[in-house]
Amino acid sequence: MNIDLGGAAGPDGWPRPGCRCASCARLRTAGIGHEPARILIDGVPPAEHAHQEVPGGFDVRPSPGRRVLVARGPGARPEAVAGVVYDAVLLDLVGCPDHLGLLRRTGAVGAATEVLNVYADHRVPSPAELERRLGFWLPPRRGPHRTLLLGGARSGKSAEAELRLMGDPDVTYVATGPARGDDPEWNARVDAHRRRRPHWWATAETTELARELTSGAGAGSGALLVDGIGTWLTAAMDEAGAWEDPARVEPRLDELIAAWRSTAARVVAVTDEVGLSLVPTTPAGRAFRDVLGHLNQRLAAESEEAALVIAGRVTELS
Structure with a gap:
């Protein structure tokens, strides 16, 4: 299964047109732009695969035995189908990082689950700060x-x-x-x-x-x-x-x-x-x-x- 993010920003991109916040201004000054999320699973948009709507998103079945949980948009917290351990989850970690913790807690996200961030935007100060935060969240961490x-x-x-x-x-x-x-x-x-x-x-x-x-x-x-x-x-x-x-x-x-x-x-x-x-x-x-x-x-x-x-x-x- 191949997941391609042609873009991973929010619906208006990052920086957002006309926005004067520090996050957008910082990217605009640096000449950096991130396109709105365009998700393809095995070359096909999630909605064109077999799928079911769940609160906050979609449970997608791109092929037999494969399951992907996709957040509907910024701020969405897609609910996992009971008993399913997903092959991949696409989540708004900028706005809802705690939702990843909940999915791990309920078993929907396991050690082998691929976790991808989508809908990044000016809710985080910069791409560098986003990468710093993802470093805490994406790899399952254990003590000591x-x-x-x-x-x-x-x-x-x-x-x-x-x-x-x-x-x-x-x-x-x-x-x-x-x-x-x-x-x-x-x-x-x-x-x-x-x-x-x-x-x-x-x-x-x-x-x-x-x-x-x-x-x-x-x-x-x-x-x-x-x-x-x-x-x-x-x-x-x-x-x-x-x-x-x-x-x-x-x-x-x-x-x-x-x-x-x-x-x-x-x-x-x-x-x-x-x-x-x-x-x-x-x-x-x-x-x-x-x-x-x-x-x-x-x-x-x-x-x-x-x-x-x-x-x-x-x-x-x-």
Whole structure:
């Protein structure tokens, strides 16, 4: 079976005619253009093969024993036919990357399924950024693999962590800062994170981070998103009574590093880059900054990947 994409952009192409957004302007300046998607399966458009409509797209049968799931258009989430493992899927990964995770979760996309992106457009900043994201989603990834994402407040580091795991079928979101009944602003932030992530992700609200890294998903059955290290350290220092004597929290830090090193999971963890913060005005604040900065260095040293997120832009750290 041969799938040919004569074009892979949205219906209006990329850049979109007359659009002044940064994404379209960037391509236009570079003299680059991507044509609207023209999908051919064995030389024939999908609609000319035997097929059935499914919510969000088409289940195509180009030849006996072959099945292809095709998204109807941008933003569409084609539903798989129950019990079918597709030979190929053509999906809007720019707009719906989490749909790939769901199809993997339900078994419709297997290890041998060819996954192709269609309908790319200015919803992503550039072709280079699209390729970066596809690198996280298209190849099925397994652990152990650790990624540490650093950034300042409201830098976009949590959104980047979620983005990296959208194609995974089994994700546990480890929230180290659970809701606080007496803090409406904090609870609103927690609720915003919950609404943003896929509904089938599991959630563990806990400060027992070392245990999560070495059991369940941490033992290799899925992926973990840890958000974040700073709130975990706050709880650990509280429990250890370490605000006046930071040495008291060292055993917890050693336990975390040992679990981070030995986990079998794919882990993406979010932490605060203390160098981007104001100099603390209290001894306790300075103690927290120093401990977190040292902990970040230890985690980064044990990570396959580390990146800095600023204003939603990502810089990989070698």
